[in-house]
Amino acid sequence: MKRRTFLQGAAVVTALPVISFYWAQKNVAGVVEQTTVERLSKPHHAWQGQISKEAFSVLFEEQTEPPGSSPLNHEHRDGLYICAACYLPLFESQYKYESGTGWPSFTQPIAGHIDTKPDYQLIILRTEYHCARCGGHQGHVFKDGPKPRGERWCNNGLALKFIVHSDELPPLRS
Ligand SMILES: [Zn+2]
Structure with missing residues (x-):
């Protein structure tokens, strides 16, 4: 290979991650959350036994529950x-809405408690999001939600627990 060709190739390889990063930020995400929570250093496998097998596969093996399967789809009480x-609290009930997708959906998360990253699993690029503290995969965020933010935070019900307003929040788990 000629040196010039090689250098051009290297430039393209170097530029690709940068280009795809900006593409993700601009076109898909448009939604980038800055975290304010300190990340736990607990390895994902250590959560086994503390949560159900089904919850583990969603949270730490990036699985998606079947649409319409979560009881949280029908949860309309005030709470977190x-x-x-x-x-870690991730969503407030006032921002839950009926998206018609079969997954619990929200128009916005609790600021700083969510971490976003591009997801290349399907052909179309999506933005997935995680709990900022334990890194547990929650769902994907899309830009087809209601105004004013226009966001749809599409969450797996298995990755969440609902705490009704009148109940005390459980302490954070480590
Ligand atoms: Zn978490």
Whole structure:
């Protein structure tokens, strides 16, 4: 290979992650959350036994529950939705809405408690999000939600626990 060709190739390889990062930020995400929570250093496998097998596969093996399967779809009381693993509050009930998708959906998360990253699992690029504390996979965020933010935070019910307003929040788990 000629040196010039090689250098051009190297430049493209170097530029690709940068280009795809900006593409993700601009076109898909448009939604980037800054975290304010200190990340636990607990390895994912250590959550086994603390949560159900089904919750583990969603939270730490990036699985998606079948649509319409979560009892949280029908939860309309005031309260908080917390991470099913570490119990960090992630969503407030006032921002839950009926998206018609079969998954619990919200127009916005609790600021700083969610971490976003591009997801290349399907052909179309999506933005997935995690609990900022334990790193548990919660769902994907889309830009087809209601105004004013226009966001749809599409969450697996298995990855959340609902705490009704009148109940005390459980302490964070480590
Ligand atoms: Zn968590």
